[in-house]
Amino acid sequence: MPRVTAEMIENARDILEDPITRGIIQETPVLRGEALSKATGAEIFLKLENLQHTGSFKVRGAYNRIANLTQDEANAGVICASAGNHAQGVALAAREQNVNATICMPEDAPISKVQATRDLGGNVILHGENYNAAYDHARSLETKHGYAFVHAYDDPLVVAGQGTLGLELLDQLDHIDTVLIGVGGGGLLAGIATAIKHETPDTRVIGIEPQGANALSMSLQKGNKVTLDTVDTIADGLATRSCGTIAYDTAQHLVDDVISVDDDAIAHAILTLLETEKTVVEGAGAVGPAALLEGTLNVRNETVACIISGGNIDVTLLANIIDRGLTRSGRSLSIEVPLADRPGTLNEVLTILADTRANVTEVEHNRRRLDVGLKTAIVRIEMETRGPDHVNEILERLNQAGHDVAKGP
Numbered sequence: 001m002p003r004v005t006a007e008m009i010e011n012a013r014d015i016l017e018d019p020i021t022r023g024i025i026q027e028t029p030v031l032r033g034e035a036l037s038k039a040t041g042a043e044i045f046l047k048l049e050n051l052q053h054t055g056s057f058k059v060r061g062a063y064n065r066i067a068n069l070t071q072d073e074a075n076a077g078v079i080c081a082s083a084g085n086h087a088q089g090v091a092l093a094a095r096e097q098n099v100n101a102t103i104c105m106p107e108d109a110p111i112s113k114v115q116a117t118r119d120l121g122g123n124v125i126l127h128g129e130n131y132n133a134a135y136d137h138a139r140s141l142e143t144k145h146g147y148a149f150v151h152a153y154d155d156p157l158v159v160a161g162q163g164t165l166g167l168e169l170l171d172q173l174d175h176i177d178t179v180l181i182g183v184g185g186g187g188l189l190a191g192i193a194t195a196i197k198h199e200t201p202d203t204r205v206i207g208i209e210p211q212g213a214n215a216l217s218m219s220l221q222k223g224n225k226v227t228l229d230t231v232d233t234i235a236d237g238l239a240t241r242s243c244g245t246i247a248y249d250t251a252q253h254l255v256d257d258v259i260s261v262d263d264d265a266i267a268h269a270i271l272t273l274l275e276t277e278k279t280v281v282e283g284a285g286a287v288g289p290a291a292l293l294e295g296t297l298n299v300r301n302e303t304v305a306c307i308i309s310g311g312n313i314d315v316t317l318l319a320n321i322i323d324r325g326l327t328r329s330g331r332s333l334s335i336e337v338p339l340a341d342r343p344g345t346l347n348e349v350l351t352i353l354a355d356t357r358a359n360v361t362e363v364e365h366n367r368r369r370l371d372v373g374l375k376t377a378i379v380r381i382e383m384e385t386r387g388p389d390h391v392n393e394i395l396e397r398l399n400q401a402g403h404d405v406a407k408g409p
Helices: 006-016 034-040 058-067 071-076 085-096 111-119 131-145 156-172 187-199 215-222 245-254 263-276 283-294 315-328 345-355 388-400
Strands: 030-032 043-048 078-081 101-105 123-126 178-182 204-210 257-261 303-308 332-340 359-366 376-384
Touching: 006 058, 006 156, 006 187, 034 043, 034 263, 034 283, 043 156, 058 085, 058 156, 078 085, 078 131, 085 101, 085 111, 101 111, 101 131, 111 123, 156 187, 178 187, 178 283, 187 204, 187 245, 204 215, 204 283, 215 245, 215 257, 257 283, 263 283, 263 315, 283 303, 315 332, 332 345, 332 388, 345 359, 345 376, 345 388
Parallel strands: 043 303, 078 101, 101 123, 178 204, 178 303, 204 257
Antiparallel strands: 030 043, 332 376, 359 376
């Protein structure tokens, strides 16, 4: 496979900065991450690719690949496989260049990403349980119909398109000590590493993977590309069983380190960015901030650029992350209390909660539980709280009043 060069990335930038293309590909802003900077003792800057029209960086590589099709290839149409973001990038890039696009997506792809791809004109085919199954199906259709395949991360023209993000970042920041980039197949990592190291070779380039999809770090440890048996992560945009050949080759020469973060850290980063930076980020875009918040990296006194690669998070997942985050931080509390099934007992509990200034949001009174006596009811109460100290105060007051309280999930 041809190497991706700095010249290829410059050529891609010429295409993406064409006046016609500029209405499709955004020059996304760089925002100083106040909370992240305070937490790390560094200057943390967020490159907000979640503000692209399609909600992720993928449109860069897709547009560059399709712009380089021969006329015969363009007439035949293109096909790709994607969990969501690449799908939208290909659909938009193909529509704007009057090329038909067929998109194979896993059957469990987020509904929001499937619908967004269709809205952009892509012919969506749902196939298989995961990305790899969708990929195999797309390859079979490529052979059957003569489509041009637009690989999500292992095509030199796609990777060169992603590399334009690195050049753009260098134009926006005077100095960068470290760049943090999420890794799935690794096309974004390979493109940015090639661009950055060509211009500023002393800048540290670090890839960040989910622990449940760490194909690149495993490949580098073993000295050859490996395919994981399974992947399991909330960062669906990084959930690939293997890294790309381009990424593997590039990482050996231009990437300084590849580290992993778990799903709890990713969820915490999503919630932190939502609260403190007022920006919606999907799991794939939150792995860099997750590594910073976990203290995995020592970046004190450095200038760090964090690539926020996308914001296409399923709203159901986001709601779950918010609920769990509020509970973990002591701002939401669920309790179960067994009470004698007689008038006034529930009021006693609610009076204590009112005295402690807890904000009750839901009460469920259950007499049917088989694990309690016939004259006992289980009451589940949901409430908003002000932090861990407030939670401890509430539980202590209830226990002092003789109530056997169990914290809920």
